Amino acid sequence: MAWENQTTNSDFILLGIFNHSPTHIFFFSLVLGIFTAAFMGNTAMVLLICLDTQLHTPMYFLLSQLSLMDLMLICTTVPKMAFNYLSGIKSISLASCGTQIFSYVSLLGAECFLLAAMAYDRYVAICHPLRYSVLMSQKTCGFMAASSWSLGSLDGVIEVAVALSFSYCSTREIPHFFCDVPALLTLSCTDTLLFERMIFICCVIMLLFPVAVIIASYVRVILAVIRMGSGEGRRKAFITCSSHLMVVGMYYGAAMFIYMRPTSDRSPTWDKMLSAFYTILTPMLNPLIYSLRNKEVARAFMKVLGKGKTGE
Structure with a gap:
């Protein structure tokens, strides 16, 4: 390993995104609020x-x-960031850095494929409603979910094996x-050019292939919705x-903007802002987007609340 020739202190230093100015303290508090909302929202959806x-x-x-992946994703980045900011200890060990890379990359990849599976599910539900129970059987859903987790983990x-095999400067x-x-x-x-090309190829597979599936599914869905005779059915499908x-x-x-550009074109400030967007803000928005406008989820939530009150 290239690490053998490095100094005994192999820890990295995470410079973070906030300082201790009043403005940054406000934004840090806002991030903690978003993290709390995302944690509670995704946990509630799973339960x-x-x-x-x-x-x-x-x-x-x-x-x-999807909620489980979002829950794990925010727990991969935000708690460590908050601990470093509050304690002033910005170091992260090699093992922790590798674990964070593996968790982060795996969850991003898994979510890419899962979003494609969800698009296919909507395509089958709207375009082939009579065959839905056959095409989207319990076995098929389990295979889709397991494949998403497996491909993301791969x-x-x-990426973690190759990234941590490089030698790093003082x-x-x-x-x-x-x-x-x-x-x-x-x-x-x-020289990391070969690895950057490998990352690009991985991004093509992990990002563009699912996007192609999503576009193909929704083109079919939109055409089917346009041909619907029922205005109510059309409205529900569009929602x-x-x-x-x-x-x-x-x-x-955000993911394509970050991972499909060469290193020479990267801006640390933009990368941090976009990473914060889809690792912190998006996990909070997903339960809101999918659930608040969904009558079935609202009914299930009220049912659970009703049982809680009855138990009291």
Whole structure:
């Protein structure tokens, strides 16, 4: 390993995103509020879908997987960032950095494929409603979810293994609030061009392939919705699909901007802002976008509240 020739202190320094000015203290407090809302919202979604048998359908099963991924994603980055900011200890060990990279990359990849699976689910529900129970069986949903987790984990293993095999210079200050691969590569003493090309290829597979599936699914969905005779059915279909497309646009747009550019074109400030957007803000918005406008989720929530009051 290239690390053997490095100094005994192999820890990295996370420069973070906030200082202790009044403005940054306000934004740090805002991030903690968003983290709390995202944690509670995604936890509530997972529990509601597990507890309410009427939500045991393919769409809600996939949604529960999305909420679980978002929950794990915010817990991968925000707690460490908050601890470093509050304690003033900005170091992160090599093992912790590798774990953070693996978790972060795996969850991003898994969510990419899961969003494609959710688009396919909506395509089947709207375009082939009579065959929905066959095409989206419990076995098929389980396979889609397991494949998403597995492919994301494979991408995480590859990227963390290669990223931590490079030699890094004496300056170990990462211009980010977590161990992100593009930010880490700026510290390498060796040529990382081959690895950057590998990342680009991974992004094509992990981002563009699911996007192609999503676009193909929704083109079919839009055509089917236009041909619908029922105005109510058309409205309901557009509401469901627009929620998904809103999430897809936010998530993929930021991810492509960060990971499909060469290192020479990167701006640490922009990378930190966009990373904060889709690792902190998007996990909070997903439960709101998918759930608040959904009568079935609202009914399940009121049902749970009713049981709680009865138990009292």
